[in-house]
Amino acid sequence: MPMALVIHPNITGEVEARAYQLLATQDALSGNTLVVMPTGFGKTAVEWLVMAEYLNKEGIIIILAPSIGLVDQHYNMAREILKISENDISILTGNTSPKDRPAIWEKSRMIVATPHVVRNDAQTGGVALKDVSLIVFDEAHHAKGNEPMAEIGNLYFQANPRGAMLGATASPGTKREDILQVANRLQIERMHLAKREDDLLKPYxxxxxxxxxxxQLPEGIDALISPLKNQLTNESEYLRRGGFLSAQVRLTSRAINEAQRRASAAIERDDKRGYDAARRIGDIRRLIRLIDLVETQGVKCALAYLERSDSERRKKNRKSARFLSLPAVHDAYRRLGLMDEIxxxxxxxxxxxxxxxxxxxxxxxxxxxxxxxxxxxxxxxxxxxxxxxxxxxxxxxxxxxxxxxxxxxxxxxxxxxxxxxxxxxxxxxxxxxxxxxxxxxxxxxxxxxxxxxxxxxxxxxxxxxxxxxxxxxxxxxxxxxxxxxxxxxxxxxxxANLENLRRQARLPRKMPSSASILDSFSVKTSDGEIVPAEAFIESEKERLIQQEDVQEEEIEPELxxxxxxxxxxxxxxxxxxxxxxxxxxxxxxxxxxxxxxxxxxxxxxxxxxxx
CATH class of the missing domain: 3.40.50.300 (P-loop containing nucleotide triphosphate hydrolases)
Structure with missing residues (x-):
């Protein structure tokens, strides 16, 4: 049976009509939106639909992708799907010469780029972000901290407060503060959350x-690791007696970093014990790495790690020489060289x-x-x-x-x-x-x-x-x-955090999402009938949404x-x-x-x- 297709004046390729994508598009056209959708359900299709509508508006459209490979993919798909000439769409990456970029910005209606190029051009005046109507942030979970995507969000809002931003990702972050940081950097007004168990997604x-x-580890590996763990315990106890490792604190990364800080402070006081502590902390880090490699990767991977350390020792690296001289490490190196992979x-x-x-x-x-x-x-x-x-x-x-x-x-x-x-x-x-x-x-x-x-x-x-x-x-x-x-x-x-943020309305909405915003879209159904996008969405809801699931209820996130x-x-x-x-x-x-x-x-x- 022929699939239903989206119809829009600026769409020339085939885009399958899916109600959940049209609903995401409706939100995205109503204000700055973060679309969170499972991998493979077609976040990119939502981006196409939004860009098709913005081709009716004045201003440059920018699509940001975190790698050159994805930039190429977005460029090729935009050329195939959207009504845009070859002269009006361009690629900007680190491979583009800085002297060529101003002319590219000047002539292009749509730019597909890696974030650092756009960030750099915006900071140096190579592009006036006030002339940009829409920025699409693909893999938007990168819009945090000092990442170029995050900086672009700030620069764009400062230059064009009315400009539109669309973020798309399968996984915006684990912590509530990480998700909110992405939302804040992209000035997100609404969160569109689609989950694989949603009725509208199930047919696809x-x-x-x-x-x-x-x-389970074989006995041979347990026997190999036991002396290494004893060595680790001895080194740790020495640091505890010296006051560098807190007593009765587990040997975690945080505890090791704190011990390093104390050793550095001792060195600054000209306390010679700090130098010895710092060396032992380096040994502890390497011991943990070696144990992990033996336990999770195997004999050959651990041997390769020690062989590199031995190569460094031969180049007069004193840290590697010290590590390999530890009795348990020296013995493990010898035994690993004689073992097959077990x-x-x-x-x-x-x-x-x-x-x-x-x-x-x-x-x-x-x-x-x-x-x-x-x-x-x-x-x-x-x-x-x-x-x-x-x-x-x-x-x-x-x-x-x-x-x-x-x-x-x-x-x-x-x-x-x-x-x-x-x-x-x-x-x-x-x-x-x-x-x-x-x-x-x-x-x-x-x-x-x-x-x-x-x-x-x-x-x-x-x-x-x-x-x-x-x-x-x-x-x-x-x-x-x-x-x-x-x-x-x-x-x-x-x-759970995504669901709570959506339910608690933590994001500022400038205006409610309106179905009329999809007036430019229609759908050619599998029967060949042309219907408005809004009518198609409603018919799909009637067809797919189970009556007992219509009433919203608390959803327990899946494990x-x-x-x-x-x-x-x-x-x-x-x-x-x-x-x-x-x-x-x-x-x-x-x-x-x-x-x-x-x-x-x-x-x-x-x-x-x-x-």
């Missing part, structure tokens, strides 16, 4: 299955990948990891299977012997992943956001991430056009466990575990998690998530163990 969903694989994650990755390829022989799989060493290890291991066409995908920065990928290389890799030359992409965090990465049938998270925003973005790489699944690997009683708890709770808090989740289509009772872990041991690794765990409400979930 595909299935995503999320499964957490709980992994961490279960590596074989579990191979098993999960081959299962995915059997299910979707022509499909794509993305494996996310935090560490470049793990990227190299996984690629080498998976390439042994000739059926798997594996490629790494990393950021541009070069680190030590690891050479980064420039933008040209990244684009080439993504194109080969798109056309099937490669079917397995092993990526660091660079693949989470800001690049036009093809959808995958399966996403593997080699370790959890502490950020709700990043977790949402990683999951959003699958189940866009068809069903997909996400597999998260969690090593029990390690940093993995703690981060997983914190990330889940942060995501709960984000949805995403292993469950069937409805995600968009794009143009058993067991113990709670906290019962399996020793939180006191884990808290020493991540202070930043400490407060999140205290309020966790565990849910029943399926769990698998791997040893």
């Amino acid at each position: 969903a595909t299935e995503m299955h999320i499964e957490n694989h709980r992994i 961490h279960p994650k590596l074989k579990l990755t191979k098993k999960t990948v081959t299962q995915g390829m059997r299910r979707h022989p022509e499909g794509r799989i993305i494996i996310f990891t935090e560490y470049r060493d793990t990227v190299d290890i996984l690629c080498e291991y998976l390439k042994k299977d000739a059926r798997l066409r594996v490629t790494p995908f990393i950021g541009q920065a070069s680190k030590g012997d690891s050479v980064g990928m420039n933008q040209k290389m990244q684009r080439e890799v993504l194109q080969k992943f798109r056309d099937g030359t490669f079917n397995i992409l092993v990526a660091t965090s660079v693949a989470e956001e800001g690049l036009d990465i093809p959808a995958a049938e399966r996403v593997i998270m080699y370790e959890p991430v502490p950020s709700a925003i990043r977790a949402i973005q990683r999951r959003g790489r699958t189940a866009r056009k068809s069903d997909g699944d996400v597999h998260a690997f969690i090593t029990e009683n390690t940093r993995d466990d703690y981060i997983q708890l914190a990330s889940h709770n942060k995501e709960k808090k984000m949805f 995403i575990q292993e469950e069937e989740i409805r995600l968009p289509q794009r143009p058993s009772s067991q113990r709670g998690l906290e019962e399996f872990i020793d939180l006191n041991a884990i808290e020493s690794h991540l202070e930043s998530a400490q407060e999140e765990v205290e309020s966790i409400d565990p849910k029943k979930s399926k769990r698998r163990r791997y040893t």
